[in-house]
Amino acid sequence: MPMKSVYLDNAATTQPAPEVVASMTEVLETHWGNPSSIHEVGRWARVRVEEARQHVATLLDCRPEEIVFTSGGTEADNLAILGVLEQGQGKKTHVITAATEHHAILDTVHWCQNNGFDTTILSVASDGRLDPSEVKKAIQPETALISLMFVNNELGTIHDIAEIGRVAREAGVVFHTDAVQAFGIIPFSVADLNVDLVSMSSHKIYGPKGVGALYVKKGTRLNPRTHGGSQERNLRTGTENVPGIIGFGNACQLCMERLESAPPAIQALRDRLEKEILETIADVSVNGSRMHRSPGILNCSFKGCEGEALLVGLDMQGIYVSTGSACTAGSTGASHVLRAIGLSLEVAQASLRFSFGRYNQPEDVDRVMEVLPKIVHRLRRMSPV
Ligand SMILES: Cc1ncc(COP(=O)(O)O)c(C=O)c1O
Structure with a gap:
């Protein structure tokens, strides 16, 4: 299939x-x-x-x-x-x-x-x-x-x-x-x-x-x-x-x-992914305000992993996310936003952004959770830190 x-x-x-x-x-x-x-x-x-x-x-x-x-x-x-x-x-x-x-x-x-x-x-x-x-x-x-x-x-x-x-x-x-x-x-x-x-x-x-x-x-x-x-x-x-x-x-x-119905539906998916990531994967931190936040965005750092390597691993499984702004993807260095909120270079470079929209379904969260913990585990095993 x-x-x-x-x-x-x-x-x-x-x-x-x-x-x-x-x-x-x-x-x-x-x-x-x-x-x-x-x-x-x-x-x-x-x-x-x-x-x-x-x-x-x-x-x-x-x-x-x-x-x-x-x-x-x-x-x-x-x-x-x-x-x-x-x-x-x-x-x-x-x-x-x-x-x-x-x-x-x-x-x-x-x-x-x-x-x-x-x-x-x-x-x-x-x-x-x-x-x-x-x-x-x-x-x-x-x-x-x-x-x-x-x-x-x-x-x-x-x-x-x-x-x-x-x-x-x-x-x-x-x-x-x-x-x-x-x-x-x-x-x-x-x-x-x-x-x-x-x-x-x-x-x-x-x-x-x-x-x-x-x-x-x-x-x-x-x-x-x-x-x-x-x-x-x-x-x-x-x-x-x-x-x-x-x-x-x-x-x-x-x-x-x-406008009334879409944000809660999108937020429910985002919140579920956030909860499952935090419950399943150790040493993950959520970046930015959790209280004052757009419903579809989740940005987190996976300690000991390169964000780019996570992105590529997910990409190979048909899951498309980002390490930051698409406009700066491909440029070297960490996100200026993550650095501006005080993250160290290492933590900023260990970040991924998941952003949900109208066409996402609950199965999308299931699929991420099927794949992501294994990739994080593999990268951490390979990591020198
Ligand atoms: C906050 C913000 N401002 C401006 C832009 C640029 O918009 P456009 O791609 O339509 O030029 C973007 C696109 O990522 C954005 O996220």
């Missing part, structure tokens, strides 16, 4: 929903016009793009005109940070972020640092959380922007975005959150968060890759990153990725329908 594979890397990307694939195929066949064309073919494409914008806005609980489509979370993060700083016209030159952010934020902030802006990179506690009072202390008269993620992609740790947003609002500083790992995954309303800018990505929520969005609260001033055209209210010019946008909109609709 062929081995059934188990996909537990949903924080890296998700399998596109069949409904999404169907909606994209349909729009490629029927409504393939340029949304900027004024004839009927273009007008139909425009109707479909605006419908999709409405679906994104409904899931975020904002107005459709506050949604700017981008090529994904990375571009949305870049647009938020560089767009705000450039808008400041040299008067407000300081940006605050944290050490556990995704590279889409950290590398952009480092670029700012190398190009004349001032930056503060806050440290986090050992559970990966950030104290809002630390954010308050870091604010200066020149602070233009605070950018802090909603859910950490490696640990699943959830920051208190509403409270940090309140601090930012009180100080009159623009607040951006990278919500790529929260949007469509945990229920929230942008209205409750005191945020000005929110990054989202389609491929984390069963939509296609290469499309995402930035929420720009009405009245937030932002410079564009692209020039040449007037699409997306001049903020992201260039002909729209119509099939991608339609797929993203459809993915949002499907998430909306499942």
